[in-house]
Amino acid sequence: MYDYLIVGSGLFGSIFAYEANKRGKKCLVIDKRAHIGGNIYTVQIEGIHVHQYGAHIFHTSNKTVWEYVNQFAEFNRYTNSPVARYKSELYNMPFNMNTFNKMWGVITPSEAKLKIQQQINEAGIKEPRNLEEQALSLVGRDIYQKLIKGYTEKQWGRRAAELPSFIIKRLPVRFTYDNNYFDDKYQGIPVGGYTQIIEKMLRGIEVRLSTDFFKQRNELTALADKIVFTGMLDEYYDYCYGELEYRSLRFETEVLACENYQGNAVVNYTEYEVPYTRIIEHKHFELGCQKGDCQSGSVKAGTTVITKEYPAAWQRGNEPYYPMNDDRNNELFAKYKAIADTEEKVIFGGRLGMYKYFDMHNVVAEALKLAEKEMG
Numbered sequence: 001m002y003d004y005l006i007v008g009s010g011l012f013g014s015i016f017a018y019e020a021n022k023r024g025k026k027c028l029v030i031d032k033r034a035h036i037g038g039n040i041y042t043v044q045i046e047g048i049h050v051h052q053y054g055a056h057i058f059h060t061s062n063k064t065v066w067e068y069v070n071q072f073a074e075f076n077r078y079t080n081s082p083v084a085r086y087k088s089e090l091y092n093m094p095f096n097m098n099t100f101n102k103m104w105g106v107i108t109p110s111e112a113k114l115k116i117q118q119q120i121n122e123a124g125i126k127e128p129r130n131l132e133e134q135a136l137s138l139v140g141r142d143i144y145q146k147l148i149k150g151y152t153e154k155q156w157g158r159r160a161a162e163l164p165s166f167i168i169k170r171l172p173v174r175f176t177y178d179n180n181y182f183d184d185k186y187q188g189i190p191v192g193g194y195t196q197i198i199e200k201m202l203r204g205i206e207v208r209l210s211t212d213f214f215k216q217r218n219e220l221t222a223l224a225d226k227i228v229f230t231g232m233l234d235e236y237y238d239y240c241y242g243e244l245e246y247r248s249l250r251f252e253t254e255v256l257a258c259e260n261y262q263g264n265a266v267v268n269y270t271e272y273e274v275p276y277t278r279i280i281e282h283k284h285f286e287l288g289c290q291k292g293d294c295q296s297g298s299v300k301a302g303t304t305v306i307t308k309e310y311p312a313a314w315q316r317g318n319e320p321y322y323p324m325n326d327d328r329n330n331e332l333f334a335k336y337k338a339i340a341d342t343e344e345k346v347i348f349g350g351r352l353g354m355y356k357y358f359d360m361h362n363v364v365a366e367a368l369k370l371a372e373k374e375m376g
């Protein structure tokens with residue numbers, strides 16, 4: 001018998017397992033994938049730490065969360081500064097004075113604000129009701145057309161006017177020459193990749209990989225007093241109220257005989273017609289490689305690894321990478337949550353269990369909150 005059966009060895013499940021184990025609880029962690037770590041899993045290819053499920057940059061303004069993850073790895077001082085490519089034009093992200101200068105030739109913040117205000121007035125939006133209106137109100141028509149509309153519509157498989165506005169508010173808009181993608185106080189990538197963090201958390205805990213909870217539901221449930229479930233909430237209830245919507249992705253990773261493919265870790269492709277949203281070149285996440293010179297350390301000279309990220313429709317059996325947090329799905333989620341809240345022996349956590357567009361720092365904070373509530 002175990003105190004906890006933890007379904008999912010992603011960041012949420014692993015933190016909960018670590019905290020429970022530290023308090024003397026006996027845990028069994030299972031994952032349907034053949035590896036630990038969920039979507040933060042990294043693997044070494046040609047000496048480069050490859051983010052198997054897309055670029056993962058840790059960022060937070062929460063000191064407790066930052067110190068917590070720093071127990072498990074040293075973080076480098078990588079600052080995410082993606083560039084966005086629209087046809088043959090290249091723009092700095094997030095939306096800042098470099099972007100405005102390139103788009104309109106404006107030099108000062110007041111010139112940029114004036115330009116945006118003119119475009120907002122032309123659009124005539126008072127209260128933004130969706131992503132399109134929100135984007136137009138924040139950065140005007142030109143930036144919306146070139147850098148947001150195509151990317152957003154392929155990423156989500158829906159028209160921007162049918163998406164919730166909070167999605168675009170994830171990105172800063174600044175009137176300074178600052179290409180840092182995040183406003184947070186702390187940011188970095190773990191030296192040596194993310195998988196080691198999960199390995200350390202799960203040290204001394206029984207883990208069963210390639211084990212799908214739903215294939216052995218009764219046997220597994222009987223093994224523990226309580227379950228911490230970090231898979232899909234609607235699947236747990238056999239979709240009894242209908243399916244929540246998710247967005248899936250397909251990753252295509254290539255090893256190239258090239259020292260420096262794109263000169264930056266993340267390049268966004270904002271035209272709708274290009275089928276992928278971004279290409280990441282993993283070696284640039286590692287500080288020694290940021291000058292394009294990766295010949296030191298274990299990285300093989302003249303080699304790089306890139307991953308193209310293609311958005312994809314979700315259907316049962318695909319990986320549900322993003323929850324679609326619009327009103328309709330949030331209402332459906334609330335119905336599932338109402339039954340979930342009556343469970344005495346099952347707790348739902350993480351991006352899928354809580355159906356929230358969580359970044360890693362949110363997941364750390366939520367998992368610690370749950371551990372505290374459950375075990376003191």
Ligand code: FAD
Pocket residue numbers: 007008009010011012013030031032033037038039040053054055056057058059211212213214230231232249321322349350351352358359360361363
């Ligand atoms: P997951 O990592 O999804 O883990 C859930 C685990 O449960 C999985 O391993 C899954 O296999 C397992 N599981 C599910 N169902 C079952 C079942 N039935 N039986 C057994 N096991 C099951 N966050 C950032 O902070 N910065 C970033 O730059 C960033 N970039 C991202 C890029 C992409 C493309 C994506 C998709 C996410 C990104 N995130 C980023 C978010 C980050 O990945 C999540 O916040 C975090 O990984 C969620 O952890 P989790 O444990 O909740 O979920």
Ligand code: UDP
Pocket residue numbers: 084093147148149151152155167168170171268270
């Ligand atoms: N976005 C965009 N153009 C870009 C980058 C992002 O329009 O070049 C929009 C898009 O709608 C995306 C959202 O901003 O879904 C949030 O971007 P973020 O980089 O936070 O997405 P994630 O890394 O979670 O996929």
